[in-house]
Amino acid sequence: MFAATFWTDASRARRSPVRKNIPAMTFTRKSRLHYAWIILAAACVLSVISRADSASFAVLIDPLVEKFDWKRGDISLAYSLAFLCSMPAMLAFGWLGDRYGTRTLMLGASLMISAGTVLLGMIQELWHLYVLYGVFVGALGNAAFMVLLPVILTRWFNRKMGLALGIYWAALGSGPVIFAPLFRWMVETRGWESAFMVIGIAFGAVLLVFSWLIRTSPDEMGLSAYGAGDAAQEKQASGAAVSLRSVLTRRPVWLLTGCHHLGCAGHAVILAHGVSMATHHG
Numbered sequence: 272m273f274a275a276t277f278w279t280d281a282s283r284a285r286r287s288p289v290r291k292n293i294p295a296m297t298f299t300r301k302s303r304l305h306y307a308w309i310i311l312a313a314a315c316v317l318s319v320i321s322r323a324d325s326a327s328f329a330v331l332i333d334p335l336v337e338k339f340d341w342k343r344g345d346i347s348l349a350y351s352l353a354f355l356c357s358m359p360a361m362l363a364f365g366w367l368g369d370r371y372g373t374r375t376l377m378l379g380a381s382l383m384i385s386a387g388t389v390l391l392g393m394i395q396e397l398w399h400l401y402v403l404y405g406v407f408v409g410a411l412g413n414a415a416f417m418v419l420l421p422v423i424l425t426r427w428f429n430r431k432m433g434l435a436l437g438i439y440w441a442a443l444g445s446g447p448v449i450f451a452p453l454f455r456w457m458v459e460t461r462g463w464e465s466a467f468m469v470i471g472i473a474f475g476a477v478l479l480v481f482s483w484l485i486r487t488s489p490d491e492m493g494l495s496a497y498g499a500g501d502a503a504q505e506k507q508a509s510g511a512a513v514s515l516r517s518v519l520t521r522r523p524v525w526l527l528t529g530c531h532h533l534g535c536a537g538h539a540v541i542l543a544h545g546v547s548m549a550t551h552h553g
Contacts, residue, residue: 353409385475392467430498
């Protein structure tokens with residue numbers, strides 16, 4: 272979240288002034304549907320799918336114990352690694368997105384998640400789980416979407432930005448509801464390897480398609496942000512560029528970062544082991 276906040280402020284001042292006419296925009300202009308809403312829909316799908324593996328981790332612990340006879344604590348270390356490795360990964364993807372654009376990074380992250388999910392079905396050793404889930408899928412693949420998508424939305428919406436971000440985060444919460452039961456059902460009915468093969472390929476196809484719809488900013492399509500005609504909101508949205516050093520000297524930044532960290536640390540333990548605890552206690 273911190274990386275996304277800083278990247279939002281720092282990159283606004285460096286938006287490309289070049290405007291290009293994109294034929295794919297014809298249908299949105301004719302129907303008066305601003306492309307910002309397509310960006311929002313794509314962002315919602317991408318956020319849900321990209322976090323499906325991590326959102327479903329709790330339902331995978333018992334099948335892993337039964338298949339490999341690993342200890343639950345050893346298995347859950349992969350979950351911890353995903354969080355720890357996400358911190359530098361998000362900073363890196365924030366910088367790379369600001370420098371090279373977001374769509375290329377998301378396409379690459381889509382391939383990482385897809386390939387990593389397929390390979391998870393082929394693991395034989397505990398360290399395979401640590402590398403594929405903790406680093407490849409949970410950190411590198413997920414971080415690209417986690418840090419870039421909210422920033423992209425703030426660029427596309429000047430008006431109704433709060434509504435757009437609210438819809439985005441609400442959609443993110445639907446991921447565990449959909450995919451945790453799906454993962455468990457697939458593993459129990461098709462087996463570990465077959466389940467992850469099907470899920471990985473399906474996820475990869477969806478992520479690639481919706482990542483292709485993403486544009487870093489309206490400038491790339493010769494458009495203005497939704498509601499950009501509102502002079503008051505345009506003035507409010509604009510701001511001077513800030514440096515990382517100036518951000519790090521602000522007390523509220525550290526307070527917000529600390530609150531977010533402690534909140535995640537508190538609920539992550541419950542999320543990782545809640546299903547096993549509930550299952551074994553009836």
